[in-house]
Amino acid sequence: MCGLAGFWEGVEGDPLRLEATARAMAGALEHRGPDDGGSWVDGGAGLGLGHRRLSILDLSPDGRQPMVGPDGRFTLAYNGEVYNYLELRSELEAEGVSFRTHTDTEVVLHALACWGVERALERFVGMFAFALWDARERSLVLARDRLGIKPLYYAIQDGVLFFASELKALRQHPRFRAELDRDALTLFFRFSYVPAPHAIYTGARKLLPGTYARFRVPSRFTEHAYWDPRRIARAGLEVRTPRDPREAEERLEDLLDRAVQARRVSDVPLGAFLSGGVDSSLVVALLQELSDRPAETFTIGFDEEGYDEAPHARAIARHLGTRHHELVVTSDEARAVIPELPESWDEPFADSSQIPTLIVSRFARTRVTVCLSGDGGDELFGGYPRYFLSNRLDRTLRRFPGFLRRGAAAGLRGLPNGLWEGLARRSATLRRKGLQPGWAAYRVNRLADVLALGGRRSVYRSMVSHWKEPERLVLGGTEPCTVHEEADLLPGGTDYERMMLADTLTYLPDDILCKVDRASMATGLEARVPLLDHRVLELAWSLPLEQRMGPEPGKSLLRRVLAKRVPRELFERPKMGFGVPIAAWLRGPLRAWGEELCDARRLASEGVLDPVAVREAWDAHQAERASLGYYLWDVLAFQAWHERWMGADAPRPPGALPRGLEVRAGGTASSAPEAP
Numbered sequence: 001m002c003g004l005a006g007f008w009e010g011v012e013g014d015p016l017r018l019e020a021t022a023r024a025m026a027g028a029l030e031h032r033g034p035d036d037g038g039s040w041v042d043g044g045a046g047l048g049l050g051h052r053r054l055s056i057l058d059l060s061p062d063g064r065q066p067m068v069g070p071d072g073r074f075t076l077a078y079n080g081e082v083y084n085y086l087e088l089r090s091e092l093e094a095e096g097v098s099f100r101t102h103t104d105t106e107v108v109l110h111a112l113a114c115w116g117v118e119r120a121l122e123r124f125v126g127m128f129a130f131a132l133w134d135a136r137e138r139s140l141v142l143a144r145d146r147l148g149i150k151p152l153y154y155a156i157q158d159g160v161l162f163f164a165s166e167l168k169a170l171r172q173h174p175r176f177r178a179e180l181d182r183d184a185l186t187l188f189f190r191f192s193y194v195p196a197p198h199a200i201y202t203g204a205r206k207l208l209p210g211t212y213a214r215f216r217v218p219s220r221f222t223e224h225a226y227w228d229p230r231r232i233a234r235a236g237l238e239v240r241t242p243r244d245p246r247e248a249e250e251r252l253e254d255l256l257d258r259a260v261q262a263r264r265v266s267d268v269p270l271g272a273f274l275s276g277g278v279d280s281s282l283v284v285a286l287l288q289e290l291s292d293r294p295a296e297t298f299t300i301g302f303d304e305e306g307y308d309e310a311p312h313a314r315a316i317a318r319h320l321g322t323r324h325h326e327l328v329v330t331s332d333e334a335r336a337v338i339p340e341l342p343e344s345w346d347e348p349f350a351d352s353s354q355i356p357t358l359i360v361s362r363f364a365r366t367r368v369t370v371c372l373s374g375d376g377g378d379e380l381f382g383g384y385p386r387y388f389l390s391n392r393l394d395r396t397l398r399r400f401p402g403f404l405r406r407g408a409a410a411g412l413r414g415l416p417n418g419l420w421e422g423l424a425r426r427s428a429t430l431r432r433k434g435l436q437p438g439w440a441a442y443r444v445n446r447l448a449d450v451l452a453l454g455g456r457r458s459v460y461r462s463m464v465s466h467w468k469e470p471e472r473l474v475l476g477g478t479e480p481c482t483v484h485e486e487a488d489l490l491p492g493g494t495d496y497e498r499m500m501l502a503d504t505l506t507y508l509p510d511d512i513l514c515k516v517d518r519a520s521m522a523t524g525l526e527a528r529v530p531l532l533d534h535r536v537l538e539l540a541w542s543l544p545l546e547q548r549m550g551p552e553p554g555k556s557l558l559r560r561v562l563a564k565r566v567p568r569e570l571f572e573r574p575k576m577g578f579g580v581p582i583a584a585w586l587r588g589p590l591r592a593w594g595e596e597l598c599d600a601r602r603l604a605s606e607g608v609l610d611p612v613a614v615r616e617a618w619d620a621h622q623a624e625r626a627s628l629g630y631y632l633w634d635v636l637a638f639q640a641w642h643e644r645w646m647g648a649d650a651p652r653p654p655g656a657l658p659r660g661l662e663v664r665a666g667g668t669a670s671s672a673p674e675a676p
Helices: 015-027 085-094 104-115 117-123 182-191 229-239 245-263 278-290 310-320 331-335 338-344 354-365 377-381 385-397 402-414 417-426 428-432 440-451 456-463 495-505 507-522 534-542 556-563 582-587 591-597 600-606 611-622 629-645
Strands: 002-008 036-042 047-053 074-082 126-134 139-144 153-157 160-164 204-206 211-217 220-225 270-273 296-302 323-329 370-372 526-528 668-671
Touching: 002 015, 002 074, 002 126, 015 036, 015 047, 036 074, 047 074, 047 126, 074 104, 085 104, 104 117, 104 126, 117 139, 117 211, 182 507, 182 629, 229 495, 229 534, 245 278, 245 534, 245 556, 270 278, 270 354, 278 310, 278 370, 278 377, 278 556, 296 310, 296 354, 310 323, 323 354, 331 354, 338 354, 338 507, 338 629, 354 507, 377 495, 377 534, 377 556, 385 456, 385 495, 456 495, 495 507, 507 526, 582 591, 582 611, 582 629, 591 611, 591 629, 600 611, 611 629
Parallel strands: 270 296, 270 370, 296 323, 370 526
Antiparallel strands: 002 047, 002 160, 036 047, 074 126, 126 139, 139 211, 153 160, 153 204, 211 220, 323 668
8 A cells, every 4th residue: 555656757867857747746745655665767758757665575675666578668656555466466477477576566467567557457356556667668557446535636737747645745846736627626515525527726637536647748648447347337237137146145245354454454453444334344354254263353433422432343343253343433533634734735625524434544553554444335335214114204205295395394404402312312213214413413404405496306405515506606616517417327217226336436436535545544554344355235236126125224135144153132223424513613612713714804815615505504404594614614624725735834833733733632442342
């Protein structure tokens, strides 16, 4: 797991200057690779490659990058892991290739050189992004793994190509201009993240998952999709036939066994995140079965009602017999990481679960260097409550005229937020329906937002949207179209399947995986996601929906596989999520910080966000006329990012506290007793 960066100016340059620039770009990514760094240049082409290394396989200096092939033609800068590298190495050795290291990097380099880019990519199983320079053809290839687990940005400005694992590295090149893309910003306020291929800077883009781009000159390229979930989903609809339930379970178990086994390979300590939910519990159960000693598992607990999953994780760990580690975190300690967020997420990002994800990553890094994560189960096997809620809402909304729906929405908004929180605390029925304390008012407000809508597609788009009119909020911004507007996204598929596919294409790589990548890499931790082995996705789409997803709460097939290993009473409960009480914090300890960032005069002087729209939301939230904490978190996340990266004094020194935010840091670590 590493970070890569580079540029291609297209004209001959001074090698010393090129190398200094490549080193500076890579230096901005030191957190991704604290163990080693390197650079390589081609002065005649004006090209530089930089790399930072987190040593996972072959810890010797032989794994240093950028790595040059034996004949000097190909040079590779690579981030990630190819889990089937030993199998590929054997095939290459049979073809006469000799190796000097034990790294997967060298296998990737030789596979690309011997088999060509497309064939090699089709053979790779793993998570990766890379830049490959071909000195003979004078061409550069950028590529990204199938699901977008590893990031890769690129930008073309004034005929120069820049590329890196994170945007902060691009800013180290003196010719890169960090100008705000207001259209991309409207998408951020729609979704709370910037969806690919868009990026927050003008002229910058994210390389799409499952895609490679070939540059013949710095400003001209072609993109090729070597793998696409759309194709997998459409092919699955054509050949889908019901399977014997036992056969489907056995096939999934076999794939997951192999996926977890492959992701266990490491020359450094390895563990797993454990929340106590279905996905992480299944990954841990399989890891424990494959291990000859108790697996190291990690979770954090909160002192906030409705946000603490630690007891559930502890029960799973005790049943499985893992060596479980739990960090008890107070609200003050959780808020202490907020100043770090714009540094770790150097593109606006406002999924508030980034806070606990960063904390648990830092905690795990104290004992291990690699951690398995359970991400992906909801998108592949239909586990998000919004899938079912969207379906129910659409059926209900079609029964009533628009004026009644709008009246019901106004009625819900008119009731005090405290009412919903109180009902959620007192009613077990509401809690089973997903109206958990701490989230109740927010979810009722989201329900009110969609009541006046018609059509399932518009209902679902509203449910995944934060700001419903982002063009009103972002001055001069025009909202681009996304996957959610594609009428033919999945012809012949059910509405459930279209929602799951849309999330696989957008929410999964650009929110969930971005969150895990930045949080883990900020601490020098490698996170691996076995459920997102592409063969698991292909199996999921080959199954009928009733076998794959089942009735509410979904993930029927995953639940059956887990139930063979863990009693259902330990994991069958409403989905909690991994959030923090943003709404309450903004009315309490974060209010002064929020007031400063949302000050109307400040907003007017910056000229990016409409002060009226922001203040309307802020005042309504403070007066408890609406629960808008998660909408306002978008604004505050952007404002903090803007201050860090676009302010007059940007970039500020890492770790400096935003004005108005005073919280104390710390944490109490404890280990639960090992199961006998």
